Amino acid sequence: MARRTRSAESRRPDLRAARAKLPESLGVAVDGFERHLAAERGLSGHTVRGYIGDVVSLLGHLAGAADKATLAALDISVLREWLSAQHAHGSSRATLARRTASARTFTGWAFRAGLLPVDPGPRLAVPSKQRKLPAVLRVDQAGSAMQASAMGAEQGDPVALRDHAVLELLYATGVRVAELCGLDVDDVDRERRLIRVIGKGDKERAVPFGVPADQSLGRWLSDGRPKLVRESSGAALFLGVRGGRLDPRAVRRSVHDAVGAVSGAPDVGPHGLRHSAATHLLEGGADLRSVQELLGHATLATTQLYTHVTVERLKAIHDRTHPRS
Numbered sequence: 001m002a003r004r005t006r007s008a009e010s011r012r013p014d015l016r017a018a019r020a021k022l023p024e025s026l027g028v029a030v031d032g033f034e035r036h037l038a039a040e041r042g043l044s045g046h047t048v049r050g051y052i053g054d055v056v057s058l059l060g061h062l063a064g065a066a067d068k069a070t071l072a073a074l075d076i077s078v079l080r081e082w083l084s085a086q087h088a089h090g091s092s093r094a095t096l097a098r099r100t101a102s103a104r105t106f107t108g109w110a111f112r113a114g115l116l117p118v119d120p121g122p123r124l125a126v127p128s129k130q131r132k133l134p135a136v137l138r139v140d141q142a143g144s145a146m147q148a149s150a151m152g153a154e155q156g157d158p159v160a161l162r163d164h165a166v167l168e169l170l171y172a173t174g175v176r177v178a179e180l181c182g183l184d185v186d187d188v189d190r191e192r193r194l195i196r197v198i199g200k201g202d203k204e205r206a207v208p209f210g211v212p213a214d215q216s217l218g219r220w221l222s223d224g225r226p227k228l229v230r231e232s233s234g235a236a237l238f239l240g241v242r243g244g245r246l247d248p249r250a251v252r253r254s255v256h257d258a259v260g261a262v263s264g265a266p267d268v269g270p271h272g273l274r275h276s277a278a279t280h281l282l283e284g285g286a287d288l289r290s291v292q293e294l295l296g297h298a299t300l301a302t303t304q305l306y307t308h309v310t311v312e313r314l315k316a317i318h319d320r321t322h323p324r325s
Helices: 013-020 024-040 045-064 076-088 093-112 139-153 158-173 177-181 211-228 248-260 270-283 288-295 305-321
Strands: 194-198 204-208
Touching: 013 024, 013 045, 024 045, 024 093, 045 076, 045 093, 076 093, 139 158, 139 211, 139 248, 139 270, 158 177, 158 194, 158 211, 158 248, 158 270, 177 248, 177 270, 204 288, 248 270, 270 288, 270 305
Parallel strands: none
Antiparallel strands: 194 204
């Protein structure tokens, strides 16, 4: 299933400007690295943009030193100076860890391509990230958010019908907001209650959804989408008010609005619904491997984060309810 992708810089004018300032030889290296990420490794446009942004920042730092304006001068001292400058400008530990990983990926590629005499990347320590438990809704809070959204859709307004279907589908499947916005009409199999999702690295997976999500989708497809569809809409499942494919920003607004109507609920967006779906699946008895497959995680270690969430919740319940807690 084809998906239209944008270039690594189509939505980043600041990145284009920074890239244009690089010396020609460094710009050629960035071009080659970008082709490697997209064509050989098959990474998504979003992931490629992240890598390229970090590498352009690194090479911009390299070019800023008058005596180090060639790629061959990229050594461990330059890498450490660059990270130190990033830290001084307030980059978080998580951001530094990501940029370290991007730099190591780039230097490894450049060494294999014969652009560096040695690979300094392995000598660059990766800053440890502080693991923060994600905010999640309780089951009753998630149900209340769905009810609030359903009440808004009762009058048949096409945007309200769309937002209700979006909310139900996000919570039912745990898909990422970009995956949801990328769905086409024929990606939905209502007979088997499955959606076909294109995830990170263009990997395809099938994700089931339940009866409430199916009912809200049915109303959107029969009563909502026909009122917003235009000749330019194509096959997009969810549409914006002008008929184009739904933008993730609109999804975030609708999720925040629905959850905000629930008293005492944490302020979560689409990713919070993904966290909540995973947590509730595990609390309901789903095994880690199944949840990993549903969420499209590359490794089980990512999915295991949710076991910490459920353990913390079980401890809180135990503290509140056990007579000898």
